[in-house]
Amino acid sequence: MARPVRVVVLGAGSWGTTVAGLAAHNTPTLLWARNSDTADEINTEHRNSRYLGERALPDSMRSTADLVEAAQEADVLVVGVPSHAVRSTLTQIANEVRAWVPVLSLAKGLEPGTRLRPTEVIAECLPGHPVGLLAGPNIAREIVDGLAAASVVATQDVRVATALQPLFASAVFRVYRNTDVLGCELGGVLKNIVAIASGMADGLDVGDNTRAMVLARGLAEMTRLGEAMGANPRTFAGLTGVGDLIATCMSPSSRNRRVGEFIARGMTVEEAVAKLGQVAEGVKTAPTVMELARDYNVDMPIAAEVEAVVAGRQTPEGAYRGLRKVAAGSEDEVA
């Protein structure tokens, strides 16, 4: 009898731990934690208190602080560290992962400097491996609590996604597939910037109509940039686009939304990020997205205001005043 597929997840933050928990219900799963205390706590107490409080993790899930051991064990490798850490993590194990092992990214940001998407960084670090991503409206804590959700495995080769779907699926976690890797990945990256704007709306008490405008016009910006870069615009109407946008902009738990709210309530960006203690990818991604918008000649007034706020050139009040000045043209053509 063939042995079961072994899933290895790199990064024991909130989402890496959660995804390892999903896989552990289906197949042997090992989670790499940078911090050995975290690995010990997962192995002995079956929880990750730093990121997920007292929530119980599956007893069958194992953790290690040994990156090489983790890489060598993988039949499927899941990269759950933030975007800025993908290259430095994978460079250490480039010769340890067996050939043809599929690699799935969880990260929703762009690599600072290179502007590469996480799947592109993975392809550079681990050439020859099938690369894809898992993304969707997936607030980690809700999923550990067993609340129903759905996600998407995106790979260019549909056979790879089809093989990976059942590894993460459960009765309450539905996993779809998609071959538009670019569109699915950009949806997760770009919604974080709109979520910062949504959080600023909460902090400024501007009202639900204004917030709905920001979401709808934010989705228009995301779709415009995605299409200009070669993605299928329809992808942005799905789980990884509008789905993740709604979850992140509305959820009290979203780190990106909370950063926006903290700033609008008077904190500096540095204070807001420090208070969070977890990654909010949109803060670092906003300037990179504006570089892409300029390169592709795409109008992104909401992202531009968010970028100005996180760079300290604009106040949240000024950002919302700026958005009111954007000329309202035809809904499907302009900003």
Ligand SMILES: NC(=O)C1=CN([C@@H]2O[C@H](COP(=O)(O)OP(=O)(O)OC[C@H]3O[C@@H](n4cnc5c(N)ncnc54)[C@H](O)[C@@H]3O)[C@@H](O)[C@H]2O)C=CC1
């Ligand atoms: N938390 C969530 O609900 C979701 C998060 N994501 C994405 O997943 C990625 C990871 O997010 P979270 O787990 O939430 O972040 P987190 O802030 O909870 O944890 C980050 C993890 O990465 C590790 N890490 C940080 N810097 C590192 C470095 N330089 N080298 C190696 N490891 C490093 C930390 O030790 C920690 O284990 C992000 O790109 C995020 O946008 C995607 C879907 C849902």
Ligand SMILES: O=C(CO)COP(=O)(O)O
């Ligand atoms: O991507 C997420 C939900 O799908 C998590 O969003 P935050 O990183 O803003 O918490």
